[in-house]
Amino acid sequence: MGERYVCKSERRRQLVAAPGSGFNGIDYLEVLDAEATALGVERQKTLWVHFFKELPGALTADNVTIEGGVRLKEVGVVWAHRLDQIPAGTDGGAWSAEQARPDAREWLVVRTDSVGDFSTYALALRRSLADTVPPDGFDAPLSRVEFTFKVECPSEFDCAPPRVGPPPPGEDPQIDYLTRDFSSFRRLLLDRLSQVSPQWQERNAADLGVALVEVMAYAADSLSYYQDAAATEAYLGTARRRTSVRRHARLLDYPMHDGCNARAWVTVEVMEGADGFELKGPTEKTPGTMFLTTTTAGPRVLDDAQLAVALSEGAEVFESLHDVRVHWKHGELRFHTWGEDKCCLPEGATAATLLNTDDALKKLAVGQVLLLEEVRSATTGRVEDADPSRRHAVRLTKVTFTEDPLLKQQVVEIEWGSEDALPFELCLWEVEVPAPTLTGEGGGGPAPGKRAPVSVARGNVVLVDHGRTVHGEKLLAVPAEGRYRPRLARGPLTQAGRAPDGRRAVDPRASAAAAMRWDMEDVLPAVWLEEEQSRRAWTPRRTLLNSGRFSREVVAEVEEDGRARLRFGDNVLGERPPAADTLLATYRIGNGTAGNVGAESISRLYHPAGGDWRNAVLRVRNPLPATGGAEPESLAQVRINAPQAFRVQQRAVTEADYAEVARRHPEVQHAVGSLRWTGSWHTMFVTVDRKGGRPVDAAFSGALTTFLERFRLAGYDLRIEAPLFVPLDIVMTVCVQPGFLASNVKAALLEVFSNRDLPDGRRGFFHPDQFTFGQPVYLSRIVAAAMAVPGVAWVDTEEAASKPNRFRRWGQVSRGEWTEGLITMERLEIARLDNDPSQPENGKLDFQMQGGL
Structure with missing residues (x-):
């Protein structure tokens, strides 16, 4: 089943172990290591599996499988026997004494063909080689146990790894992009300094700090004036009507937007x-x-x-x-925790189990949206104490109707996509309902003293957007000649987001998170036109530059009051409405942050x-607030942003061009282009450093190739390559200050020099995003980071025959890196140090600890 819940009790183990339950399961597993010598067998190849009850004698090697592993994934089972049924002569008769144990019928002895690596494996029971379902009489959740072959290997750390949560989100400073003159910049800088340095309150013009603020305000004012002057030269700065500003911006390839609904x-x-x-x-x-x-x-x-x-x-x-x-049974859906108590859906969960009492959830299907929410406080049990931030919408991608055979309950296994992964921990246990207070929950809920769930799922969920429809407004008559610019009577005109295909407001196959996310370039006005006599329909577009002469398309140009004028084609770029007919407009009103x-x-x-x-x-x-509403882009913002739109590079010729446009992809941290003659044509090889150190696989290469296609120079082939990772081998001697535990200091050092995000929001020294192409690894930075760890007195990195220290590339002899103080990287190389004992070829780091406790 995998880790689905994080529970604080072992109730299911007690239920299975109880006499008369009708089920058996794995109690625990031991790896025979140090004791193997006394029995005369190989170490780490024999597994002792203890069960709650007596085992059937028919279990063989075909009923046991071992999964997992990082370096050694194919660990096979040579033989498996109940302890009292091991054939005589096996391993020289070493088992004869053990078979006399009173609980020998509860032990299964498994012999493997290899010892595995340092990672976690799982032993699971199955019916046969072709059927992975647990044998009859065995509980499914307790037919699988995780273990490691290296459990008895010496270690100075706690065996339970710490749970590392995501880094806390940072807060960006508030920047007023409408600030344009010297006085405004001066006020903005002083306000910002009041936030970051509240102890500095000087405002005298003779003060050095105030003088520096005014110098920076003067420089900002000069830059603002330059921008306004450039816009004026392009006639954009002189425009006052919103329609005129929009058209000037379009000439500069800048798509001005009119806001969006929520x-x-x-x-x-x-x-x-x-x-x-x-x-x-x-x-x-x-x-x-x-x-x-x-x-x-x-x-x-x-x-x-x-x-x-x-x-x-x-x-x-x-x-x-x-x-x-709408189904009345979908109003409140309860979670099933398989008989366990104090369970939670962990952060990042993408699956759960729901109770299906009396087949109440038979209408639940893939594509429906459920809303998971905390409805009571896990401590007080009161509705008013529930955390309103613990609410999250998910779109179901898999619905499986099954049952819990132990508890005799019908359940539904549900799954959702990784985009909808739970962003917090959701408690699932039940609490006792307290007596109501003056501000209590009111009627309709469970009576005081009854037990009620902390969290539930809600069905009957519908996505709504802001705006009210106005039907059949008759527009002005179409003149026989001349311009036709009718105006809608009401406003503000709704601007609604579209799915990536541009035809629907929401993609039913996309995640719930994607339904609340769209680009402003995909937003279209919510207006539909119909000819009163011929009933031909007209659809909205942002521009008519791509419209054919027979395209019945219209552009809605919104003014400052929110009302819109409609612009039609001229029978060249878009069709012109016929003069013999009248247009009926159906549109929506309601837009911006009001929603x-x-x-x-x-x-x-x-x-x-x-x-x-x-x-x-x-x-x-609506358990969650409405989001996405945005105000129309102001004219000042357009005047600032539009002059820079056409300066964006839209073609790639040189190696630097390809590297620059590749970095625009949201998953690319850095890129390097290499132009080579491949025999009959030129090929541009783009080597990509992907964010987070993720692999440059075939799927990503195809997506990036498609992204770069519109920039590619004709006649040039394009190939995406992965970087050349250079593993490092670093060993340092660390002296620990008196009063500090050496093991604790070493654990802190390994955390600082890890390749992951740290709990306090920092990144480990060797995080994949800390290094890129050609960036050397400086010894001084490593020593400085080590010295900053509490408890470190000094660090010795000298490479000498009498010292174990190393500072070099992994698997290679020293090239004088310690003498030079850095490990250099070539143009397409990136330093890497994962410090994974199962994969030392990805970099290795060790500290020789001296002193301390």
Whole structure:
């Protein structure tokens, strides 16, 4: 099953070990190492597996498999016998004394063909070579046990590795990009200094600090003036209308945006038995189901009159983006922890198990979205104490209906993609419901004294976005000749994000995280036109430069008040509307940050049917806040950014060009280009240093080749290569200060010089992103980092015949690196030191400790 839950009890082991449970399982495993000599067998090749109960005598080597390993992955099983059934003469009869043990029927002895490496392996039971299911009578979770062949190898550290969490997110300084003149820059710098150095409060003009601030403000003002002057020369700075600024920016290949609407996840709970209600998504003719924020107390389902009142009170309107059929049993889904207690879904989890009592989840399917949330405090048990930040939406990628044979319960195994991985730890145990308080949870929940889950999953989840649809607005008549620029009567016009294919608002195959993420270049105005007589449709576009003469496409140019004018083609770039017909406009209003409402703000929906819906709907809520709403780009921002858009390199000719455009890929840290003649043509080899040290495999090479294709020079072939990693071999002698444990100091040194992210947010010295092509490894930096570790008195790195110190490339003789104080790298080489005992060829680091306790 793999590690799915992190539990603080062993209840399932107790249930399996109980007499009469009908199941058996693995209790623990021992590797015969130091004691093997006394028995006359090879060390680390014999495994003793203890079970809770007596074993059937039919278990053989075909029922045992060993998985895992880093360097040695193919560890086979030579033989496997119950302890009292080992054939006479095996290993010279060494087992005859052991077979007399009273618990010999509970032991399985396994002989392997190799000793494995330093990594973790797993021994698992199976029915046969072709069937990996555990044998009959064995509990599935306890038919597998992890172990290591090197458990008795000497070590000075704790055997349990520390859990390392992700680094805390950093906070970027607040920068006002609209600051343009000397006074504003001076105020901005002084405000920033007040935050980072609150003890400095001098504001006298004669003070040196104030003088330096004014010098920098003067330089910033000079640069701002230069930018304004360049924009004025291009006529962009003189433009005052938003439409004019947009067109000037388009000439500079800058896509000015008009903001974007917000999105939110909404859950709907209905009364028992009220299945079959469907929340309709948008079509070409009708909008999606309408949801509204709370203004004053009122019903959960609004009719036409109540909708008008809510709109007059300022309620924000959201509309669903897809169809959802509501099931009352999906209102609250409980987790199954396989009989264990004090269990949590760990951070980064992509799978869980749900209870399927009475086949309640039979409608659960791949593609549906569930919302995982903490509904009660794990300590107090109160609803009001639950952490509202522990809520997360996931889109199901796999749904498996199965059962827990031990507890006789139907369950559903669910999985979701890595993009939706849980960003926090979610507690799953049950707590006792306390007595209500003055600010208590109210009615509808479990009674005091009953047990209720800390966290649940919510179904009936629908994605909604901000904006209300206006139907069938008749536009001005089309003139026979001349320009036709009709204006929409209402605003602000909604600007909605699109999926990467550009045709839908959301991709149902994408993750829940992807549904809340889009590029501003993919945002389109939510307006649709239809000819009143011919019923031909017109679709929105950002520009008509790519439109054909028969393309019925329109551009909505939004002004500062949010209302839009519509621009059509001229029968060359886009078709012109016929003068004999009238256009009907259907569009949405509502845009920008007004849609970024908080959690629990959306609580009502509109349905014209009224009665049945009003009685059936129990609750409408958005557990997570709406996000994504952005204000239209200001004219000042366009004037600053647009003049620089055309300066971006859009072609690659030289080796430096290919390296520069390759670094634009979000997964590339650095790149080096190499132009070579390959016999009949030139080939550009791009060597890539991928972020995080991830491999440059075939999938990544194909994606990067596609990314570079539009920059490639015609007639040149393109190949992506991995860098040449140079493993290092470093050994230093460290003297420990009195009062410090040498083992603790060594553990701290290994952490500082590791290749991973550290718990305090720093990176290890040999993190893959710390080194790139041709970057040497300086001995002075290594010594400085070691001396900064608490407890280190001094460090000796001298290479001499009487000392074990080394500072060189792994597997090579010294080239005088210690004398020069650095290990040099060639143009395509990158230093590497993983310090993995199973793969020493990836770099090795050791410290010879002296002194201390």
